[in-house]
Amino acid sequence: MLHAIVMAGGAGTRFWPASRAALPKQLLALAGTKTLLEDTIDRLDGLVPPDRTMVVTAARLLAAVRQQLPLVPASGLVGEPCKRDTAPCIGLAALLVSRHDPDATMAVMPSDHVIRPAEKFHEAITLAAEIVAASPGRLVTFGIPPTYPAESFGYIQTGEPIAPPAGTASSAKVHRVASFKEKPAASVARDYLAAGGYLWNAGIFVWKARTILDALAAHEPECLARLEAIAAAWDTSRRDDVFAQEFSAIKGTSIDYAVLEKATDVAVIEAPFSWDDLGGWSAVARQRGVDGAGNTVVGRHLGIDSTGTIVHSDDHHLVVTMGLEDMLVVHTSDATLVAARSHEEAVRKVVAELEKRGWVEYL
Amino acid sequence: MLHAIVMAGGAGTRFWPASRAALPKQLLALAGTKTLLEDTIDRLDGLVPPDRTMVVTAARLLAAVRQQLPLVPASGLVGEPCKRDTAPCIGLAALLVSRHDPDATMAVMPSDHVIRPAEKFHEAITLAAEIVAASPGRLVTFGIPPTYPAESFGYIQTGEPIAPPAGTASSAKVHRVASFKEKPAASVARDYLAAGGYLWNAGIFVWKARTILDALAAHEPECLARLEAIAAAWDTSRRDDVFAQEFSAIKGTSIDYAVLEKATDVAVIEAPFSWDDLGGWSAVARQRGVDGAGNTVVGRHLGIDSTGTIVHSDDHHLVVTMGLEDMLVVHTSDATLVAARSHEEAVRKVVAELEKRGWVEYL
Numbered sequence: 017m018l019h020a021i022v023m024a025g026g027a028g029t030r031f032w033p034a035s036r037a038a039l040p041k042q043l044l045a046l047a048g049t050k051t052l053l054e055d056t057i058d059r060l061d062g063l064v065p066p067d068r069t070m071v072v073t074a075a076r077l078l079a080a081v082r083q084q085l086p087l088v089p090a091s092g093l094v095g096e097p098c099k100r101d102t103a104p105c106i107g108l109a110a111l112l113v114s115r116h117d118p119d120a121t122m123a124v125m126p127s128d129h130v131i132r133p134a135e136k137f138h139e140a141i142t143l144a145a146e147i148v149a150a151s152p153g154r155l156v157t158f159g160i161p162p163t164y165p166a167e168s169f170g171y172i173q174t175g176e177p178i179a180p181p182a183g184t185a186s187s188a189k190v191h192r193v194a195s196f197k198e199k200p201a202a203s204v205a206r207d208y209l210a211a212g213g214y215l216w217n218a219g220i221f222v223w224k225a226r227t228i229l230d231a232l233a234a235h236e237p238e239c240l241a242r243l244e245a246i247a248a249a250w251d252t253s254r255r256d257d258v259f260a261q262e263f264s265a266i267k268g269t270s271i272d273y274a275v276l277e278k279a280t281d282v283a284v285i286e287a288p289f290s291w292d293d294l295g296g297w298s299a300v301a302r303q304r305g306v307d308g309a310g311n312t313v314v315g316r317h318l319g320i321d322s323t324g325t326i327v328h329s330d331d332h333h334l335v336v337t338m339g340l341e342d343m344l345v346v347h348t349s350d351a352t353l354v355a356a357r358s359h360e361e362a363v364r365k366v367v368a369e370l371e372k373r374g375w376v377e378y379l
Numbered sequence: 380m381l382h383a384i385v386m387a388g389g390a391g392t393r394f395w396p397a398s399r400a401a402l403p404k405q406l407l408a409l410a411g412t413k414t415l416l417e418d419t420i421d422r423l424d425g426l427v428p429p430d431r432t433m434v435v436t437a438a439r440l441l442a443a444v445r446q447q448l449p450l451v452p453a454s455g456l457v458g459e460p461c462k463r464d465t466a467p468c469i470g471l472a473a474l475l476v477s478r479h480d481p482d483a484t485m486a487v488m489p490s491d492h493v494i495r496p497a498e499k500f501h502e503a504i505t506l507a508a509e510i511v512a513a514s515p516g517r518l519v520t521f522g523i524p525p526t527y528p529a530e531s532f533g534y535i536q537t538g539e540p541i542a543p544p545a546g547t548a549s550s551a552k553v554h555r556v557a558s559f560k561e562k563p564a565a566s567v568a569r570d571y572l573a574a575g576g577y578l579w580n581a582g583i584f585v586w587k588a589r590t591i592l593d594a595l596a597a598h599e600p601e602c603l604a605r606l607e608a609i610a611a612a613w614d615t616s617r618r619d620d621v622f623a624q625e626f627s628a629i630k631g632t633s634i635d636y637a638v639l640e641k642a643t644d645v646a647v648i649e650a651p652f653s654w655d656d657l658g659g660w661s662a663v664a665r666q667r668g669v670d671g672a673g674n675t676v677v678g679r680h681l682g683i684d685s686t687g688t689i690v691h692s693d694d695h696h697l698v699v700t701m702g703l704e705d706m707l708v709v710h711t712s713d714a715t716l717v718a719a720r721s722h723e724e725a726v727r728k729v730v731a732e733l734e735k736r737g738w739v740e741y742l
Binding site for chain 2: 033318321335351370375
């Protein structure tokens with residue numbers, strides 16, 4: 017059976033002050049009226065039922081996640097006691113779903129990307145599930161055709177085409193993965209686009225739980241042993257203690273680095289859906305579009321001679337802008353950010369600076 | 380005896396959203412830790428006692444004014460039922476002080492200017508009082524040596540020098556007023572500065588109550604008649620009714636236009652104090668100075684690559700600026716203004732636009 021594993025532990029410091037330690041990006045309605053996490057769960061409707069959906073988040077976010085996802089059973093919400101990147105997260109999820117479904121297929125996905133339309137997403141995930149049904153040892157990834165030489169994504173170099181499974185309804189292209197490339201410098205990214213045959217790594221995966229566990233056994237045996245200890249204690253009163261103790265002892269590492277880059281049978285599906293990882297406020301503007309004056313506005317705004325400006329507030333707090341060009345104004349109840357959009361990448365610096373100053377109430 | 384008449388009815392739309400209909404400029408601590416009104420009253424300490432100080436404000440501001448000025452007796456606070464410019468305000472004050480002190484000398488001053496130091500202000504007002512003691516029919520104004528060709532002030536053209544009263548301690552220059560000039564165009568203002576002999580009209584006046592009442596009788600008899608009706612009812616239960624009815628029936632006009640421009644015996648004292656009418660946020664920056672990064676900050680601010688920027692918030696709400704140059708950020712609990720300082724003059728437009736949209740809760 018197909019299970020969905022939604023990774024919702026991200027911090028999202030690029031959206032400060034809208035995003036906070038206690039309210040990261042995936043819990044915000046940045047691209048529409050629903051939060052990115054709600055959108056991610058809604059997108060599964062008709063593909064995976066809520067009782068086969070697992071959301072893995074940080075322990076301190078569990079209450080907020082539960083509030084946003086009333087349909088996902090409490091047993092499907094996992095709160096990591098600390099951050100250990102994607103490999104431990106995915107390994108634990110694989111162990112937990114295997115308890116009741118040893119032949120489980122897992123669709124693993126981030127909770128903070130914008131993917132549209134849901135139908136094309138269903139088509140692609142279904143194709144991936146068909147591929148692993150036919151080739152159970154195969155790991156399936158998703159690649160996005162690059163539209164610019166992004167430095168902030170990993171790249172997948174495609175190898176030879178793989179014939180689609182018999183009877184599939186999807187016409188999406190499938191290739192073997194020739195290699196994974198880490199986030200490249202700008203010049204390298206330009207070379208990739210010029211050469212062709214490179215896709216952005218969307219961080220979405222489909223595989224048998226058993227296959228990824230075998231891979232972890234081969235490449236990260238200590239990690240897997242600790243995850244197995246946690247899974248063994250899962251249905252006991254010792255769960256929280258063992259989870260905290262064993263998980264914190266694991267060395268954090270990404271599934272890409274731990275497994276995918278070393279695996280021999282990896283396929284990549286060229287995504288038939290539109291995808292945006294919403295890496296900053298300009299991505300929000302791209303998703304929401306602009307008004308007649310060229311501004312992107314959430315909340316109550318009065319603009320006079322302002323253009324190219326992103327305003328994010330709420331309906332009660334009025335933001336007035338005058339003579340702004342390509343600026344960013346984010347208002348929250350206790351903190352306001354005003355920045356040149358040229359400094360968007362540096363928003364993360366703010367969080368570091370706040371920590372340095374001990375102004376922790378704004379984190 | 381010398382009485383102080385402090386005019387505190389201004390609206391101050393240039394400081395929105397810090398200033399509001401219910402909290403105009405003079406009630407804000409724009410230039411220091413005290414409000415401009417508090418500073419104005421403090422400045423009188425040692426010159427005029429609180430029981431000879433009258434503050435004329437708008438009726439709707441009376442409670443706020445009373446809160447800021449615990450030392451001024453309630454009988455010294457006058458709340459105009461509507462706005463009628465300076466002539467009716469000053470005429471009424473002259474009638475009210477004359478009731479108990481028919482030979483009263485009045486020092487009339489705005490409540491929203493920055494004047495320093497108090498000693499030099501005392502010296503100048505004392506000199507003016509000495510002048511009207513020696514020449515009771517004389518109206519005394521104060522002129523500020525212009526430092527740039529301002530278009531936002533009226534100008535006073537000086538005439539022949541007037542010898543200082545015998546025994547005065549002040550060495551300030553005194554002239555006859557040759558003429559009053561309305562706010563000039565830039566080119567005219569430049570001509571004034573090039574020619575010399577022009578001063579900015581500070582809107583501060585010293586005269587006998589009797590003298591200004593005589594002038595109003597000559598030039599604004601209808602206005603004076605209505606003011607006399609109000610004064611006659613002042614100590615009766617009909618005060619509020621008569622005040623509202625008669626005052627609203629008066630045609631608003633400035634004391635400059637109604638009297639000063641027509642009077643023959645007007646002197647101007649060249650102010651020995653520094654003066655700023657605080658006409659906008661840049662004046663606030665001028666008064667407060669800038670920090671090491673070239674920004675003027677009130678409240679809690681974290682600036683990254685920002686300069687020439689004015690930030691006005693409070694100690695609880697954090698404002699972070701990144702990459703700003705010559706901007707203005709004013710945060711209040713329900714509205715935030717972000718503007719290029721080049722648009723400072725247009726802040727008043729915001730108030731007009733809010734009225735147009737019916738967003739009256741922000742006025």
